[in-house]
Amino acid sequence: MKFQPDRSSAQTIHGYGPGWIGVDGTKYTQSLIVGANGLLEMWNCARFEDLTAQHFEHLATLEAEVIIFGSGARNRFPPAAWLRPLAARQLGLETMDTAAACRTYNILSGEGRNVVAALILEP
Template structure:
């Protein structure tokens, strides 16, 4: 039996670390939205506290079945009211820390699923730190 690596036609997250992700050959150091259809959009937020309902309304405009929200260095959930635009379009949302979101996006997009990853890449000295 011959084994060959899977080939995906979608964007693949090739690595990640604090404040960055690798997408194919690019290193990204700001929050970003990726879709398995090849869309890449800068997501204008540097910290979880910068997020607003408009950020999630923007996600509702994507043509996908599921959004994977990477909430930074730890798992944090957006207020339910912010998800109304997604629910109105019957788009699911799963929340996890950004590193888990990267792995999950790769798995689902590799399976041919129509997914998006909204990845919060926090910047600054306290990025992702738990409150004292």
């Protein structure tokens, strides 16, 4: 699917499809973390099953108002114990499939929210 974004100063996900996510004109083929404030880093997990508590500890260190977790092709929830670092910092985590996470990220970032999306891009 291809997006046509409204004018926004935030980093935008311009499209996604099987095996790729497009961010501000660049196509990525691995899991990544995207932030409205310009954050863009590769996320070391190719599948939901690769996740560990450390992945969510890292998310808790990011300066964000809300974190969107794209769990891959279908919606899957991480174990509650892994979310403790986020709760300790009073960070909200919304879990959805990666396609929905891309769309939700664009809406929130377009509203000027300080949002981060952690997106699993399954091979």
